[in-house]
Amino acid sequence: MSHKLLLLTRENEIYHQLLSDLALPNLTIVDEQPAQISSTDIWLAEPGLAAPLISVGHSLQWLQSTFAGVDKLMQLKRPLSCQLTNIKGVFGPLMSEYVFGYLLNIYRQQGLYAAQQRQQLWQEGEYRTLQGKTLVVLGTGSIGSHLAQTAHHFGMKALGVSRRGRATAGFERVYEISQFASIISCADVLVNALPHTPQTVHLLNGELLSKLPQNATLFNVGRGSAIILDELTQLLQQRADLTAVLDVFEQEPLHSSHKIWQQANAIITPHIAAPSFPEQVVQIFADNYQRFCQQQPLMNLVDISAGY
Amino acid sequence: MSHKLLLLTRENEIYHQLLSDLALPNLTIVDEQPAQISSTDIWLAEPGLAAPLISVGHSLQWLQSTFAGVDKLMQLKRPLSCQLTNIKGVFGPLMSEYVFGYLLNIYRQQGLYAAQQRQQLWQEGEYRTLQGKTLVVLGTGSIGSHLAQTAHHFGMKALGVSRRGRATAGFERVYEISQFASIISCADVLVNALPHTPQTVHLLNGELLSKLPQNATLFNVGRGSAIILDELTQLLQQRADLTAVLDVFEQEPLHSSHKIWQQANAIITPHIAAPSFPEQVVQIFADNYQRFCQQQPLMNLVDISAGY
Missing domain, CATH: 3.40.50.720 (NAD(P)-binding Rossmann-like Domain)
Known part of the structure; x- marks a missing residue:
């Protein structure tokens, strides 16, 4: 046929x-x-x-x-x-490149050293390492698993969050989505890798994200609809210690007038994390x-x- | 006693x-x-x-x-x-953070996307991944081994170069230092992690480094004396496709008048790769x-x- x-x-x-x-x-x-x-x-x-x-x-x-x-x-x-x-x-390795590339940029102060280079300034910054930090991944499919493996390779702990909370290789522990609010305060690094479903829409609102611990880094590589962007923007304005790295948005392209483009502690990329x-x-x-x-x-x- | x-x-x-x-x-x-x-x-x-x-x-x-x-x-x-x-x-994980942090910054065009963000510009760049690329590490001790493991995790091939060329876990193959000139053209990424010895002083001269393949990235996280810095600076001026990421220098602090500070395809950090x-x-x-x-x-x- x-x-x-x-x-x-x-x-x-x-x-x-x-x-x-x-x-x-x-x-x-x-x-x-x-x-x-x-x-x-x-x-x-x-x-x-x-x-x-x-x-x-x-x-x-x-x-x-x-x-x-x-x-x-x-x-x-x-x-x-x-x-x-x-x-x-096929997206796991590409997502790990994206997430850990930006995470290491932030932790290892690449921005500071680039600014110092422009001034020919030889000066040690403060030192942060990924070792001992905790990664929480929303979504425990092939992308989440690869992120967890990469986290382990760099000496981090990896926790997962999924609909059913079923144990998954690579994660120390997987929680049900209903338990997420109680563990978000452990997330030095929080990565959303959930698909778009009615349950995931606007899951990450400002109130929930405000429970992120000091100096946390938030990634969205899942779907834009998971985040209430205006509430996140407000939170980033209030808390300079947080950093958000966002590759996906509810409206794509992200409108050029949106305030988050200019937010110093936001990194915006045009849906390129894992082509x-x-x-x-x-x-x-x-x-x-x-x-x-x-x-x-x-x-x-x-x-x-x-x-x- | x-x-x-x-x-x-x-x-x-x-x-x-x-x-x-x-x-x-x-x-x-x-x-x-x-x-x-x-x-x-x-x-x-x-x-x-x-x-x-x-x-x-x-x-x-x-x-x-x-x-x-x-x-x-x-x-x-x-x-x-x-x-x-x-x-x-104890330095392996820290060196991997440094090397792969900068490598992913370069491969995943973080500089381009940062510039586009300043202009509120939503535009996909060209795409490069670490997958399939070849890492060559000079030095196959604990640092070199960790770099090789990290490379494998990201889907790269890892070749080593050491004094005796003895097979070492984590490397597809280890070459004797005398064979290095014949394999440098395979090195999409070349990392020097050798200690300072009479044999390693000025090993990386301009002529040898000019054999690096198109778009290669060179790291020095070993000792500054391994590189003839003026010859590298000249090479970087001639070949905009190359990038050098340098954490160690023969003279530290690097003198503020050295031209390499201003070289667009050089990244200079003040000996902070692995404290x-x-x-x-x-x-x-x-x-x-x-x-x-x-x-x-x-x-x-x-x-x-x-x-x-």
Whole structure:
């Protein structure tokens, strides 16, 4: 049986080339024209580009997202009726690069030394090390696990928080999300790596975040909706000891007039913590394509009722 | 038998307190007065503070350095005749913090995103990851080993270079120093972690470093004497693709007029990559003191003929 694939990414050329190189059997890549879209049974797509076209995807059976976050496909008028798979398991090392890169920048005072270099000033700063500090990760999937391993490598303690609080390799202990408020005061470093679900929206409000301990660092690499940004901005204004490193926002791009851009103890990056590399996405797609053809269960299947 | 300890550090008060807390048997801490110095048989000292006093240390039997680097005690008119021990094994995690902190800053374009934040600019940069890159470490001791482990954790390959080229855990392969010139072109990241010895002085000259591959990053966390600084400065002027991160210099403090301070692709820090924490030093001293009293071989004994 032959299949038709629709590509909906901002890097279609690269994907086209990578897929052609693999020469997957019985698979034709078709152009993005309305008449063609409706006849394609498989989409390899960015959720934001696929969402507005779902209603004309009359033949769509399987949508492979090129991203981890699929919330744009959860907010449709009608719930998605095809199989939806996402990218999992490849973001851990990239997230660790992002989180520990900024964490070490902050702890090891790279900003101070850069300023001193501009003045040709040779002067030791105060010294902070990651050793002995506690990392709390919201979300204990493959990203959270990798962050916990990296924390251990640097001599930190790693605690996890998840929906069910199930013990997970790499974490000293995992708490249920209902217990989070009681342990946030232990979090020298707090990383949100939760997906967007109704339960995670605005979880991190100003009152909760105000319980962070002295000199804590907050990261958001999950979804922007987890944080009430205006309340966080206010908290950062009041507490200069805190630092927030934010890669995701409820409104992306973050509006240029938002005050947090100028907040000295906020670091803002444009959703670049862990990009999907086409080479990795195509590998996952190819594995799943084989399963799809053999009518086996797909990998990284999204539970549409749970939202991730 | 009772012993007299002379403290020669810039943190004598802290050391005094920590040692008093341990209450080591038969050990008296004495003041730094000429008459007293000559009667002390044990010194706990920074090499640079001890060196000028060695000639009056008539009773000195054992000198525990508070640093790893003891080259200032190797340049005396008369070779040291007492036992010399240094600090080893505690610097690996701190060096990994320093090296990988700066490496991730560079690879993940923290400077670019900071500049964009000042302009409220939401724009993805080009993407580089540590995954798949090659780290070459000069020196395969405890520091080199920890760097190699950290490299593996981030998906890099780690090659070592040592005097004898002996296989060492954590490194894919260890080369003899004589083979270094033939593998430097593989070094996406080159870290010098060698001690100061006659063989390592000016090892990294301009000609050799010019063989570094495109976009390579050079670290010096060993001793300043390993690099010919003026030749490196010239190379950095010619090759904007290279970055050098330097924590140690032949002349410390680095003279404020040196051109490398202003070199855009150089990062200069004031010998802070891996400080000795008094708590760790005192622990090592206490272990060695027990051995000294029982006339057992000391730990971390420096081979004075080899220089480390």
